[in-house]
Amino acid sequence: MDLAALRQEYMRAGLHEKDLNADPLAQFGSWFDEALQSGIALPNAMTLATATKKGRPSARAVLLKGFDSLGFVFYTHYRSRKGRELEENPQAMLLFCWTELERQVGIEGRVARVSAAESDEYFASRPLGSRLSATVSPQSEPVESRDALEARLEEASKRFRDSPPRPAHWGGYRLAPERFEFWAGPQGPPPRPAVLRKVGGAWKIERLRPEGPPAVSLGGRQFGGALGPET
Numbered sequence: 001m002d003l004a005a006l007r008q009e010y011m012r013a014g015l016h017e018k019d020l021n022a023d024p025l026a027q028f029g030s031w032f033d034e035a036l037q038s039g040i041a042l043p044n045a046m047t048l049a050t051a052t053k054k055g056r057p058s059a060r061a062v063l064l065k066g067f068d069s070l071g072f073v074f075y076t077h078y079r080s081r082k083g084r085e086l087e088e089n090p091q092a093m094l095l096f097c098w099t100e101l102e103r104q105v106g107i108e109g110r111v112a113r114v115s116a117a118e119s120d121e122y123f124a125s126r127p128l129g130s131r132l133s134a135t136v137s138p139q140s141e142p143v144e145s146r147d148a149l150e151a152r153l154e155e156a157s158k159r160f161r162d163s164p165p166r167p168a169h170w171g172g173y174r175l176a177p178e179r180f181e182f183w184a185g186p187q188g189p190p191p192r193p194a195v196l197r198k199v200g201g202a203w204k205i206e207r208l209r210p211e212g213p214p215a216v217s218l219g220g221r222q223f224g225g226a227l228g229p230e231t
Contacts, residue, residue, distance in 0.1 A: 015184035015194055017207070024180040024196040024203055025069060028105055031182075032067075035098045047095040048074065050085040058085065064094075065122060071176040072107060073114060075122060077134070078169045086111050092175055102185035109177040119171035128162055134170045 021027040035043035044064040051057045058081060066073040072094060077083055086092065094107045113119075123131060136152040180196045195206045 015182060017194070017205070020182070020194055020205065022196075022203060022205065024177070024182075025067070027182060027196075028067070028107075028180065031098075031101075031103060031105065032096075035096075035101060035103075038098075038101060040098060040100045043098065045096075046074075047097070048082060049093040049095070050082050051089055051091070052085055053088045058082070064096075065172070071109065071174040073118075073172050073174050075119070075170070075172045078113075078171060086173060094175060104181075104183045106179075106181040106183075107175065107177050108179040109175045111173050111175045114172035114174050116171070120166050122172060123166035123170070128164075131164045131166075135164050135167050 021030065032043065042063070045061055046064055047059050048062045049057060049059040060082060062074045062076065062082075064072060065075055078087075090111045092109070092111045096103075096105045096107075098104070123134070126134075136155075178198050181193050182196075183193045193207070196203045197206065198204075
């Protein structure tokens with residue numbers, strides 16, 4: 001297979017500045033609602049990119065569990081690789097890729113733990129198996145054997161029954177956005193990303209010069225096409 005020959009013809013409307021909401025959270029909410037209603041699998045799946053203090057990057061898929069004016073929330077093991085990297089370098093990026101809708105949204109900002117009360121509330125809402133697993137699974141660490149892990153899970157089930165407490169090493173993070181980049185694949189010329197950056201407490205919109213198609217940015221944060229795949 002010649003991978004260099006793979007191409008995508010974009011057939012949707014694209015992203016026009018006249019249709020772009022100057023409030024990036026409202027713009028994201030509108031696109032997220034459309035992703036939910038479209039029936040695509042896991043519309044809340046996002047790539048979380050982190051880096052060590054020395055700049056060594058890593059990325060993985062996580063699930064968005066809430067967003068509001070304060071930021072975007074996800075939950076994980078605090079001692080996992082991403083947790084350790086966020087502790088030493090709290091700057092991170094989230095990337096939503098809704099391929100079926102020909103849209104991407106990148107969100108950059110500073111990450112901090114949510115309150116213990118928020119983590120407790122969400123933890124209590126999880127399926128029992130997931131709660132028990134969180135109490136015994138050393139995420140991102142080598143496991144001695146499957147049998148050993150299953151034995152620990154069984155022991156936790158007997159000890160906690162259907163009410164395992166949230167372990168101190170598990171909880172939520174919130175990314176407070178400082179920059180958004182919105183990209184949509186239009187028919188015709190390459191799309192330009194729209195960027196919204198926060199400058200002095202206000203959002204500033206900018207358009208990015210595309211590798212291929214054009215993009216847009218908002219007040220110190222950006223929206224646009226640069227996130228789109230190069231053809």
